[in-house]
Amino acid sequence: MSALPDARPERAGGLPAGAGLSLKPAHFADAQRARGRCAFYEVHAENHLGAGGPAHRMLEWIRADHALSIHGVGLSIAGMALNAPHLDRIAALIERYEPAVFSEHLAWSSSAGEFLNDLLPVPYNAATLSRVCRHVDQVQTRLKRRILIENPATYIQFETSTMSEGDFLEALVARTGCGLLLDVSNAFVSACNHGRDAWADILALPLHAAEEIHLAGYAAESGGSGATLLVDAHNGPVEDAVWPLYVRVLGCIGPRPTLIEWDNDLPTFDRLLREAARIEVAIDSASRPQRGAA
Structure with missing residues (x-):
């Protein structure tokens, strides 16, 4: 992947509409040598809540030379109550x-001060919507900025749900003014697990509010009944079934900052750059009609 064009439009508060990577300490030296070959970097907030050290030196380097996206995994926005000290640490970051x-x-992902190493689902109903809206409002007020909320990968459905995920997120965006982080892989995983059409599920989301896109690999597991369950594992390349959905999304909403999430069983940095190059090809293709019209 060659250096990125300077004229590429920006979205999501300054992220270039190109390919980003989730930067891990194991790849930091490689990223420094490959300066300019990635549109932006994203990090998990919870890995950088200390006062200093190597984690912050990496962030300082990113912030000096690249656009930065910070992705939270522990605020527990859909939980019963926000953890105020944790939110304060996020705000400081x-x-x-x-x-x-x-x-x-x-x-x-947390309850009564206990943090769980998972992202757990909730029923989609009026009570959950009211609570999540209240929490998003609290977070946006504390951080003094608009945040993006990601559609999750789910493995169960609740009998108490009274609305679809698309309707829930549409209402959340309308009530709070937050944006959508569209995870195309999550949408595919959830649709397959629940026997739905992935493209129909994506179209039902508030795509007008999508300011960033995530793509990731998934794993397939067999349950006791013999049924296959897809798991949002982030341990391999983006699967072939997801790429056509991503291209269709770009055709609907145009280029968006797009992140490759590869958090487990890390490959070489060059392998990540090859994944990012596929995003650049898709974005360039989606941009051509708009550039021609201009």
């Missing part, structure tokens, strides 16, 4: 580095 984007998941 945001104030220190002023990233282009902060995002979180439509999920819960």
